[in-house]
Amino acid sequence: MNKAMTYHLAIKKLSLSLLLALTLSFAFAQVPNKPTPPRLVNDFTSTLESSQIDQLENRLVRFSDSTSNQILVVILGELNNAISATAYEIGQKWGVGDSRFNNGIVILIKPKTGNQKGEAFIATGYGLEGALPDAVCKRVVEYEMIPYFKQDDYAGGINAGLDVILPIAAGEYSHEQYTKGSGDGFFGAMLVLFLVVFFVIVMALKQVGNTTNISGKGKRGPSALDLLILGSMLSGGRGRSSGGFGSGGFGSGGGFGGGGFGGFGGGSFGGGGAGGSW
Template sequence: MIIRQLLSLIFITVFSISGWAQGDFPEKPNPPRLVNDFSETLSEQQERQLENKLLAYNDSTSSQVSIVLINSVGPYAISDYAFQLGDKWGIGRKDKDNGILILAAMKDREVFIATGYGMEGAIPDALAKRIVEQLIVPNFRSGDYYTGLDQATDMIFMLASGEYQAAEQLSENGRPSGTFPFILIFIVGFIILSLIKNRKDNNNHMGGKHGGVDFFTTMMLASMLGGNRGRFGDFSSGKGGFGGGGGFGGFGGGSFGGGGAGGSW
């Protein structure tokens, strides 16, 4: 009797997990979209603004940032779910693996930023963690989901654009641009100084009493420097000029290797 009950319990558990494995990863959207809210958290206008913003960035840089909101990740760790979903959908270009997935499980109250292989240098785990803790979590905690996603993607654009602009300049000229390393060093130095300063100063825009980088100051600085001038502002909040044509053409077959960070609210 006990053995039969134990076998039944094992069968139910295995069946439940296999059901999640087969059925709880959403299918790749058709028609393709960069913002997919399966939890119905965002308004139609908010979805449209984020979609336009991410589409403009994709058209201008070839990097793909996708936002997915679901109800729950079930028995998975949210990090594993994000990596598997990013691989299944192929977010990013196959030859660059330059995809980023922001996954939020709304009923679980968990969020994770997964970075493709090609983006791990531009957005290391420590910076992904900062974005989650300083931008997404505080806004999600107060119920302002759109603002959290909007500010997080702004910061991702700023961090990611430097690496790919540098790569383009290197391939065209055969050597690094003379000004870019100084611009990058300046930005990194500014962020480090801000982190040190804001440990003592609780009144900052980005982190509140928990400290962090002054988000708005950093964004203004980044938009004024080097090759980002006149480009970064076009992506912000889904407004401004959207270069590059029509709708999203689809994901490009990118892969994910375990980079990223998450948190809960």
């Protein structure tokens, strides 16, 4: 009896193991294979123009060469699983990031088509989960990238996301500085509004004073100095609203400063990241 039960349990355990293996194989089958030669920007939908792909590829290769962090951009037309699971599977199967540091990032995008919603997700490797917490990834997707995606400007949205991700991943800024800078944008906008209203009131009072001038010649518009002052105030306000957060030393220019991408390093992913839809 004991032998029969032991045999039965062994068969059951083997069956479960085979089922799990088949499930994982099926899941990985839904993930596209790594291109040969490997690239950091992979558009399987022809959403991006070739010049946009080259610009993004060059930008990410420069970043990888400078920091060893690898950021992969993938655009898929169809998802057979949740976008988060697909992003993790791509990162794991392709081995994005250095195996010693697990410093890979996968930016997965499914464009909006017809009645199907668009989705985007940022998956972080183990080694970058602290630098880019889930809340920051979600904020980048929803506030930096999706506004461009809604206008069908996918290259612009990806670059806007990279403007935040690259300096944080490189240690030039902290995610706290990013969230604080984004929050300051509201107060910067309110400051600009206050200055504009104040300027309008001053000009209105000046206009009233001119119309009551005894000489009768008073009506005149704002002087060049007035306009210069207003322009200075507005430009200062706009700079404040951005929180001073930019792309650091990894700008969006298309110039290429090194060789091609050397390949992925075997990084691992454990579930960090977040996304959004539109």
